[in-house]
Amino acid sequence: MTTRGRDQQPIMAGVVTALVGFTSSFVVVIAGLRAVGADPRQAASGLFALTVVFALGIIVLSVRSRAPVTLAWSTPGAALLVGLEGQQQDWSAAVGAFLVVGVLIVATGLIPALGDLIGRIPTPIAQAMLAGVLVTLCLAPVTSMSAEPLLTAPVIVVWLCATRWLSRWAMPLALLTALVVIGIYLGVHGAPDWSATPWWPTISLTVPRVDLAAMIGIAGPLYIVTMASQNIPGVAVLRSFGYVAPWRAAMGVTGIGTMVAAPFGGHAINLAALSAALAAGDEAGPDRSRRWIAGVTAGIVYLLLAVFSGALVAITAAAPGHLMEAVAGLALLGTFAAAIVGALADPDTRVAAALTFVTAASGVTFAGIGGAFWGLAVGLIANGVMRFGRRNGTSTAGERPDAEEAARAEDRADQAES
Structure with a gap:
């Protein structure tokens, strides 16, 4: 087989990776940015900046490591921002928090002790916090079905059927159905004024503002969710296919990328988790040494998709009722289910995890800080109280996930090589 023939599979896998990764979650990103004060133009800028920066990061890391290293925006992080709607409306303060997240990610790659500190957070507690911030958005399909059944039902039916028979394409097909529904609705009721949001890629620069409440209520939870729900699983996915994730390089690229994207509205960039398997798995070709081409292809396709960021925000803003929130909720149902299972699986931490979940889900605000932090x-x-006085217990709640242990080991290996 010629080299050109061998590369067709990784190229196609890269195209699928980008299409699925982008269409499955961009609605969540837009909703998250709007929830913390971004107007349509600023949200379009954030979506564009994130896509361009992590696309370039994918190309750099894949070429450098000769492995299919894929990046993404933090979808759980965007869902966390959605949970702050009505609590945090100072966009410049939110941008300042995004910038701090980038600094913390870079520091994690450089300072092993910081990664160790994150690793000491019991996994069920971190999962419970994630589930708590996701629950509101995951309720959106139900509330939208109640309010606009004729608009929402086609989307849910297509998503459910595709989940059963075409699981990889469930969200892209649901999104396509939603766009058709929106088109029909606007054709019947008339289109809105499109002047508020340009249909072409746009950049809107915001000067970051340091705000203590935003640092604690946004930056802290966003960093923890991004590390625990994206970066660590991303390392595990690559490892499952026989690749060693370039930990320090990945943290440097994603952290600096987050810092670059933040003033333009980007919230966080990280290693891809779910979509990473599409570029690293067998569908990217039998020759593992050539699968890095899937990563490079995904980066190129993401750059092309970034062109549509303005149009997607405009369409989302024109959507009737809560239809697009329903699409976002469907996209996060799998993540929510996994977080609930992880939060409540260990009996020793179940009470503490339940308290974490209900507090994060309550949307309570105290001292200007949202429910995720509290x-x-x-x-x-609660976990500390439950464990107080326990000797030689069997609980493993304080242990770091295997993926993070692997990441630390790979980090030490990188240090030894250098």
Whole structure:
């Protein structure tokens, strides 16, 4: 087989990776940015900046490591921002928090002790916090079905059927159905004024503002969710296919990328988790040494998809009722289910995890800080009380995930090589 023939599979896998990764979650990103104060133009800028920056990061890391290293925006992080709607409306303060997240990600790659500190957060508590911030958005399909059944039902039916028979394409098909529904609706009721949001790629620069409440309520939870729900699983996915993730390089690229994208509205960039398997798995070709081409292809396709960022925000803003929130909720149902299972699986941490979940889901705000932080704080305190005085227990709640242990080991290997 010629080299050109061998490369067709990784190229096609890269195209699928980008299409599925982008269409499955961009609605969540837009909703998250709007929830913390971005107007349509700023949200379009954030979506564009994130896509361009992590696309370039994918190309750099894949070429450098000769492995299919794929990046993405933090979808759980965007869902966390959705949970802050009505609590945090100072966009410049939110941008300042995004910038701090980038600094923390870079520091994680450089300072092993910081990664160790994150690793000491019990996994069930971190999962419970994630589930708590996701629950509101995951309720959107139900509330939308109640309010606009004729608009929402086609989307849910297509998503459900595709989940059963074409699981990889469930969200792209649901999104396509939603776009058709929106088109029909606007054709019947008339289109809105499109002047508020340009249909072409746009950049909107925001000067970051340091705000203590935003640092604690946004930056802290966003960093923890991004590390625990994206970066660590991303390492595990690559490892499952026989690749060693370039930990320090990945943290440097994603952290600096987050810092670059932040003033333009980007919230966080990280290693891809779910979509990473599409570029690293067998569908990218039998020759593992050539699968890095899938990563490079995905980066190129993401750059092309970034061109549509403005149009997608405009369409989302014109969608009737809560239809697009329903699409976002469907996209996160799998993540929510996995987080609930992870949060409640260990009996030793179940009470603390339950307290974390209900606090994070409550949307409570105290001292200007949202429920995600307080859920984490309550869970850690409750877990400490439950463990107090216990000797030689069997609980493993304080142990770091295997993926993070692997990441630390790979980091030490990188240090030894250098």
